[in-house]
Amino acid sequence: MIKNIKTINDFNFNNQIALLRVDFNVPVNKYYKIIDDTRIQYTIPTIQKIISENGKVILISHFGRPKGIPSERDSLKFLIPFLSKKLKKTINFCENCIGENVKKQINELKNGEILLLENLRFYKEEEEENKNFAFELSKLGNIYVNDAFGASHRSHASITILPKFFGEKKCIGFLMQKEIKFLNKFLSKKNNNPITILLGGAKISSKIDIIENLIDFADYILIGGGMSYPFIKINGGKIGNSIIENNNKIEKILKIIFNKCQKKNILHLPKDVIIANSFKNTKNTKIVPIHSIPNGWMGLDIGPASIKYFCDIIKKSKTILWNGPVGVFEFSNFSLGTRSIAKIIAQTTEKGAFSLVGGGDSIASLKMEGYDKKISYLSTGGGAFLESLKNKILPGIKAIKK
Numbered sequence: 001m002i003k004n005i006k007t008i009n010d011f012n013f014n015n016q017i018a019l020l021r022v023d024f025n026v027p028v029n030k031y032y033k034i035i036d037d038t039r040i041q042y043t044i045p046t047i048q049k050i051i052s053e054n055g056k057v058i059l060i061s062h063f064g065r066p067k068g069i070p071s072e073r074d075s076l077k078f079l080i081p082f083l084s085k086k087l088k089k090t091i092n093f094c095e096n097c098i099g100e101n102v103k104k105q106i107n108e109l110k111n112g113e114i115l116l117l118e119n120l121r122f123y124k125e126e127e128e129e130n131k132n133f134a135f136e137l138s139k140l141g142n143i144y145v146n147d148a149f150g151a152s153h154r155s156h157a158s159i160t161i162l163p164k165f166f167g168e169k170k171c172i173g174f175l176m177q178k179e180i181k182f183l184n185k186f187l188s189k190k191n192n193n194p195i196t197i198l199l200g201g202a203k204i205s206s207k208i209d210i211i212e213n214l215i216d217f218a219d220y221i222l223i224g225g226g227m228s229y230p231f232i233k234i235n236g237g238k239i240g241n242s243i244i245e246n247n248n249k250i251e252k253i254l255k256i257i258f259n260k261c262q263k264k265n266i267l268h269l270p271k272d273v274i275i276a277n278s279f280k281n282t283k284n285t286k287i288v289p290i291h292s293i294p295n296g297w298m299g300l301d302i303g304p305a306s307i308k309y310f311c312d313i314i315k316k317s318k319t320i321l322w323n324g325p326v327g328v329f330e331f332s333n334f335s336l337g338t339r340s341i342a343k344i345i346a347q348t349t350e351k352g353a354f355s356l357v358g359g360g361d362s363i364a365s366l367k368m369e370g371y372d373k374k375i376s377y378l379s380t381g382g383g384a385f386l387e388s389l390k391n392k393i394l395p396g397i398k399a400i401k402k
């Protein structure tokens, strides 16, 4: 997937200022406690290499969706104590990303020290892929390192434009290397059959192209959660009030996918579902065949027959990819399907299969049950992970290549 790309090992950072683009957009609870720190963990070796070689580290990241408007809520300040503890170092912080104030703080920074800049998205120019903003950022360091896999599918200033100002002095960090290595490993598993891909979640529009891409690659494509209802509906099934993201484009692609998959017989939908008559964590539920959900009711988890059906396929697989919960796992009454999937993937991996899991929700459900350590690789990118599966080079990786 990537050739001719410099990695962090191609540089010595002695006396250098590394402008390190990270993805610290971690999920937090209302007290700003980090729920999943995988993205930070994977990037720690990159920071450590730079400081151990006596370089300065300038950390740049986005957080949340402030849309160009600075606020306490989306400030990166909450990360200071967490990073200090992880790195056993003082973390300096600057409330700006560009301008004299930042430059002054960088001048005062000693080799081996770290400066975290405020949220890049406090500047609307970041998401607008603005050249001047990228140019101003480029003045802050002399080696650009991209370790923000989770943001590398975005055409944003710090991802696609900023590296252009660094000539040969740009590279990817250890997190990025790891992501690419495991995605390549997955894509090269052509002979390690059966290959099973399980897609769940709610947003079919973000995953539909991938299905088309993976038809020739996979042996089994399992569709669960909110993703399954458009497939059921197009087949004439009754889905009641279940979630459905539908438009003409989706319908057209769905038909194509259906026809292609039917020839190969690789598309597998849930058999039964657990339904409720409102979107809440209720115990007032019924189990019905997925094609006959009554009006006023909605499918919120896969049922026992579907769990068995999906688990039997996963059990015999040698290569497994999972993205997206098969139900509203945030509600305990509708989490059994997703927890069962997490468990069987962990168990099958222990027996020697290769498993790749991406997307915050799937990782969160693995962690709920303590299965995360058993998976071959947890990808830190949701959208970026799915985009990579289309066998396309992400914009952020392409920008390092040039």
Ligand code: AMP
Binding pocket: 200, 201, 202, 203, 204, 224, 225, 226, 227, 243, 299, 300, 301, 323, 324, 325, 326, 327, 328, 329, 330, 359, 361
């Ligand atoms: P996505 O971002 O597309 O991966 O969607 C993840 C979300 O899908 C989670 O928050 C789940 O609660 C939701 N989800 C999964 N299954 C269903 C369902 N049957 N009905 C409504 N939402 C669902």
